[in-house]
Amino acid sequence: MDQFHALLTASYGRHYLAQRLLEDEHGNSALGKELIQVSTPAKQHIGAVGDRMLLEPTSPDQARIIRIEPRENLLYRSDAFKSKLIASNVDQILLVLATQPAFSPDLLGRAVIAAEANQIDLQILLNKCDLKDHLEHARKIIAPYARMGYPVTEVSAKFDPMSIETLRPTLCGKVSVFVGQSGMGKSSLLNAWVPNAAAITQEYSVRLDTGKHTTTACRYFELPQSWGRANSGKLGALIDSPGFQEFGLAHMSVSELEHAFREFQQYLGKCRFHNCAHLSEPDCVIRDAVDRNEIAPERLALFRQLRSDSKTADTQIQGISQAKERWSALAIKPSKR
């Protein structure tokens, strides 16, 4: 049967749904309505929502993966044992924090590093700003990120429609992925922007047979047609992802880490030792910058934590950096490898 191109629009574990990539009468790309079940893929075909794939039909509404097209980027987190793919081919990350329940500053830091490492734009959304009691505290934790130049917007998915409206131009024409802990309001924001999201979610759940565990699936939602297309001809989309309590970045090499700390850039290479771990080495310009309040102490603490977590393990997944550092050639060995 004829092979065809499709977009991976929902994933739940190794179960995927895809929709045909079509062209409308104006030559704009469009998604087929029908959900196609993708049979359990082989190891080399582990997919992420946002992947463009070549499929071969195996029945009227089922197909198998022939190949996954090369990715522009791939957002994922990992622990010592496995990687969890979040989404691919995204234009920006919407990092959702809330006044309540309190968010983890550590996870905020890690998500920012993941965005920076993948060179994906990041928007920080502080949701539930209607709950004033904890607003100041949340602002304080986010402030260093605003100072570093990351855009921060205060919103209320439930009670401030204007705040939702204001962000439309930021979303229009782009594929944005929600990232954040459980309970921050990712799905509520999605529903505020995409009025039929609940119905589509329901359809995905039925076809993926996720039962009650819908929040563990990643799902792709095109932005409403009524928003119009960006100059690029694209509608844009929102990808909802499940909340997480951990954001492992052990797959990042030390050099990748260093370069992902935006405010470290102007200091890199200026420490006395070129492989300085910024721990207790003499003449460390990063530590000096912390002393002068040019780098937030929590950021150096995060760097040290990530550095000690860093693993050099190779990985087979396409798009994941294979970079390794060869420490044997360096003067100072890192504390933990």
Ligand SMILES: Nc1nc2c(ncn2[C@@H]2O[C@H](COP(=O)(O)OP(=O)(O)OP(=O)(O)O)[C@@H](O)[C@H]2O)c(=O)[nH]1
């Ligand atoms: N007060 C207030 N509550 C909100 C707001 N946005 C969301 N909530 C509530 O916060 C709770 C969690 O919202 P969800 O949208 O399910 O959060 P989520 O980030 O999708 O959570 P997971 O799917 O578990 O990752 C729900 O009870 C919402 O009603 C808001 O702007 N203000």
Ligand SMILES: [Mg+2]
């Ligand atoms: Mg949700």
Ligand SMILES: [Zn+2]
């Ligand atoms: Zn140093």
